[in-house]
Amino acid sequence: xxxxxxxxxxxxxxxxxxxxxxxxxxxxxxxxxxxxxxxxxxxxxxxxxxxxxxxxxxxxxxxxxxxxxxxxxxxxxxxxxxxxxxxxxxxxxxxxxxxxxxxxxxxxxxxxxx
Amino acid sequence: xxxxxxxxxxxxxxxxxxxxxxxxxxxxxxxxxxxxxxxxxxxxxxxxxxxxxxxxxxxxxxxxxxxxxxxxxxxxxxxxxxxxxxxxxxxxxxxxxxxxxxxxxxxxxxxxxxxxx
Numbered sequence: 001x002x003x004x005x006x007x008x009x010x011x012x013x014x015x016x017x018x019x020x021x022x023x024x025x026x027x028x029x030x031x032x033x034x035x036x037x038x039x040x041x042x043x044x045x046x047x048x049x050x051x052x053x054x055x056x057x058x059x060x061x062x063x064x065x066x067x068x069x070x071x072x073x074x075x076x077x078x079x080x081x082x083x084x085x086x087x088x089x090x091x092x093x094x095x096x097x098x099x100x101x102x103x104x105x106x107x108x109x110x111x112x113x114x
Numbered sequence: 115x116x117x118x119x120x121x122x123x124x125x126x127x128x129x130x131x132x133x134x135x136x137x138x139x140x141x142x143x144x145x146x147x148x149x150x151x152x153x154x155x156x157x158x159x160x161x162x163x164x165x166x167x168x169x170x171x172x173x174x175x176x177x178x179x180x181x182x183x184x185x186x187x188x189x190x191x192x193x194x195x196x197x198x199x200x201x202x203x204x205x206x207x208x209x210x211x212x213x214x215x216x217x218x219x220x221x222x223x224x225x226x227x228x229x230x231x
Contacts, residue, residue, distance in 0.1 A: 042223035105159040
């Protein structure tokens with residue numbers, strides 16, 4: 001089975017802190033994704049990576065950056081956390097190819113910024 | 115502009131009833147894929163089905179069935195004889211191009227399905 005692991009289920013941070021959310025997948029997938037999920041808004045794509053060191057902006061990249069130094073690991077970085085970044089963050093991975101591949105999701109990290 | 119609409123925010127039915135979750139999407143692509151995912155209370159999204167836009171046959175998998183109608187841009191999901199374990203949030207996700215150029219899924223806002231015993 002594909003396994004996507006997010007390092008923390010719950011995180012509490014202070015406004016202005018630098019926050020790292022880590023995601024690791026064990027299926028050698030080229031593509032990895034970060035989404036955030038908010039009540040009434042569904043899931044929205046933050047960033048996407050199709051290869052090591054490659055990244056593309058999603059629909060809501062402002063306030064975030066990402067890092068993909070190794071194929072299996074995709075990190076989401078909040079340079080200076082703000083209260084409006086309190087949310088559930090979901091990581092996903094998929095095999096290469098555009099459009100048709102199933103994305104496999106981690107269990108999510110619920111981040112609270114105080 | 116919103117790319118996918120799941121008009122039902124929350125549905126509550128009694129166990130063993132049939133229930134249909136609606137999904138309407140917008141796309142200018144001629145070839146695209148459509149997905150449904152389930153998110154149980156544990157939080158992890160689980161893949162249910164993928165459909166190619168060229169294949170308009172309905173799909174049935176056990177108690178689950180999907181009705182894809184390209185002419186109306188709809189991809190509805192029906193659970194027959196619902197069970198308490200079906201309680202979850204269900205997301206429709208057409209693979210449409212996002213404005214940012216990325217190729218992630220575009221999710222609807224989800225339908226929270228509650229099956230009461």
